[in-house]
Amino acid sequence: MSSESAGTSGQGRTATLSRRSDRFLAGLEEYRGATLVSHVHPDPDSLGSMVGLAYLIEQCVGIPVQITQDGPICRAENRAMVETLDLSLTPIEKVKWKPDQAVVMVDSQPKTGRHSFNGEAKIYGVIDHHQTPGELDGVPFLDIRDGIGATCSLITRYFTEQEIGIPEHVATCLYYGIETELSGYPREASALDDTALQLLYPIVDRDAIAKIKNAPLPEVFYETLLQALQSSFIYDKLLLSWINELANPELCSQCVEFLIRHEGIKWAMCAGIHEDRMVLSVRTSLHRAQAGEILRAVVQKMGGRAGGHDRRAGGFIPLASTSPSAIEQVQSEFRRRMLKCLAIEETRGRRLVSRGEMLRNLG
Numbered sequence: 001m002s003s004e005s006a007g008t009s010g011q012g013r014t015a016t017l018s019r020r021s022d023r024f025l026a027g028l029e030e031y032r033g034a035t036l037v038s039h040v041h042p043d044p045d046s047l048g049s050m051v052g053l054a055y056l057i058e059q060c061v062g063i064p065v066q067i068t069q070d071g072p073i074c075r076a077e078n079r080a081m082v083e084t085l086d087l088s089l090t091p092i093e094k095v096k097w098k099p100d101q102a103v104v105m106v107d108s109q110p111k112t113g114r115h116s117f118n119g120e121a122k123i124y125g126v127i128d129h130h131q132t133p134g135e136l137d138g139v140p141f142l143d144i145r146d147g148i149g150a151t152c153s154l155i156t157r158y159f160t161e162q163e164i165g166i167p168e169h170v171a172t173c174l175y176y177g178i179e180t181e182l183s184g185y186p187r188e189a190s191a192l193d194d195t196a197l198q199l200l201y202p203i204v205d206r207d208a209i210a211k212i213k214n215a216p217l218p219e220v221f222y223e224t225l226l227q228a229l230q231s232s233f234i235y236d237k238l239l240l241s242w243i244n245e246l247a248n249p250e251l252c253s254q255c256v257e258f259l260i261r262h263e264g265i266k267w268a269m270c271a272g273i274h275e276d277r278m279v280l281s282v283r284t285s286l287h288r289a290q291a292g293e294i295l296r297a298v299v300q301k302m303g304g305r306a307g308g309h310d311r312r313a314g315g316f317i318p319l320a321s322t323s324p325s326a327i328e329q330v331q332s333e334f335r336r337r338m339l340k341c342l343a344i345e346e347t348r349g350r351r352l353v354s355r356g357e358m359l360r361n362l363g
């Protein structure tokens with residue numbers, strides 16, 4: 001992976017096309033419009049990247065840009081982002097794919113199983129920061145930097161390079177995208193992420209950010225959290241939590257972010273059933289742990305897909321049957337593989353909350 005030198009912004013717009021943003025924008029000149037796609041259940045980094053890129057393309061190339069939404073947005077904060085910042089999103093199934101429209105994929109890579117877009121049109125560019133590799137053959141423009149905390153930071157850098165001012169609305173989207181990606185400890189931030197945050201902070205609508213961060217949570221969140229706590233098992237430094245029925249697939253990540261805070265735990269995983277899939281979400285508090293690659297290795301042998309970053313990962317395993325015994329079988333195979341991968345001895349797990357305690361609390 002090539003690294004970018006720090007001092008490129010002073011070259012002005014007449015410089016040769018050595019900067020990524022120059023090459024990205026130059027390649028778009030031959031198109032009549034652009035369609036931006038991202039991963040399923042787009043998160044703030046996906047949404048922010050698309051909003052930022054759309055504005056940049058419209059300003060620099062002057063072609064119309066549509067931002068797509070792949071699947072439902074479930075997480076309360078993410079829904080609040082869409083509503084508060086009034087984002088205009090086209091459902092991906094409504095897109096009419098045409099060869100004169102450039103397709104740009106952000107915060108995701110082709111054929112990773114994390115989006116519905118599956119080769120309906122040729123992809124012009126991929127801008128991403130995930131470790132999970134995609135099929136990139138024949139894609140004219142690539143900017144993939146897995147050492148960067150957020151795709152929004154890469155887009156912010158494009159603005160700096162092009163010397164384009166960032167309006168409040170766009171800055172707020174980019175800032176929130178970066179901030180959510182860097183939340184948790186250890187921070188997965190590079191110098192480029194922190195430079196972007198500093199540049200954006202004076203421009204952002206801070207009231208809007210506060211409103212989004214404190215979005216009202218649906219009642220089902222608390223029921224799910226209770227279930228996750230009641231079925232959490234500890235194996236050395238790993239906590240595994242099983243949820244039966246997920247009202248929406250993003251509840252897993254919300255629970256696991258709470259569970260990883262446990263003082264004795266270095267790895268936490270929450271799995272729940274949504275439709276015909278076991279949805280998985282993993283967090284670790286270890287540096288450079290390659291959680292995305294570990295989860296991918298574990299679920300690949302079970303027919304599933306996964307990806308992510310050093311500290312955070314997500315994925316799913318398809319279920320042939322959702323009968324309790326079939327689910328239990330998948331759970332035990334996943335547990336066995338995960339313990340092996342983390343070199344933890346397979347023993348009976350210790351319950352986070354004992355049965356006796358649960359019964360007493362019901363009293």
Ligand SMILES: [Mn+2]
Pocket residue numbers: 045046107129149150151181
């Ligand atoms: Mn991202």
